Amino acid sequence: MFISTAYAQTASGASPLGMIGQFAPLILIFAVFYFLLIRPQQQRQKETRSMLAALKRGDRVVTGGGIVGTVQRVPPDKDGKPASEVEVEIAPNLRVTVIRDTITTVIRPQAANDSKPAAKAG
Numbered sequence: 001m002f003i004s005t006a007y008a009q010t011a012s013g014a015s016p017l018g019m020i021g022q023f024a025p026l027i028l029i030f031a032v033f034y035f036l037l038i039r040p041q042q043q044r045q046k047e048t049r050s051m052l053a054a055l056k057r058g059d060r061v062v063t064g065g066g067i068v069g070t071v072q073r074v075p076p077d078k079d080g081k082p083a084s085e086v087e088v089e090i091a092p093n094l095r096v097t098v099i100r101d102t103i104t105t106v107i108r109p110q111a112a113n114d115s116k117p118a119a120k121a122g
Contacts, residue, residue, distance in 0.1 A: 052082070055086060056071065057072060060109075061105065062104055064104050067088075067090055069090035071088055072087045072095055073087035074087075083100070085097050086103070
C-alpha cells in the first residue's frame with residue numbers, strides 16, 4: 001500500500017558517444033602533457049645530440065660539473081659513432097679528458113652591440 005513497486009532502470013550509458021565522453025578528459029590531459037612536457041623535452045635532447053656531434057677543436061665548453069675549457073682534441077669517429085671522450089684544456093697546459101655526454105653547453109662568442117665605432121667629439 002505505501003510501498004511502491006521498484007522497476008529496473010535502462011542502461012542509458014552504453015552508447016558509443018557516452019564512452020567517448022567519458023574518455024575525453026583523459027585524452028585532453030594526455031594531449032596537454034604531450035605538448036607542454038614531452039615534446040619540448042624531445043626537442044632539447046635532439047638539439048643536445050646535434051651540439052655534441054658538432055664539437056670541434058677550439059670550441060669553448062661547459063661540463064656538467066661547471067668546468068669551463070677549450071676543446072683541444074676530438075678523436076675521429078669509429079663505426080659512424082663519435083668517440084665518447086674529448087680532450088679539454090681548462091688552464092694553460094692543463095688538459096683533461098672528459099666524457100662527451102657530460103658537456104652541457106658550447107659557448108659561442110657573441111658580437112658586441114656596437115656595430116659602428118663611436119663618433120669622435122670635436
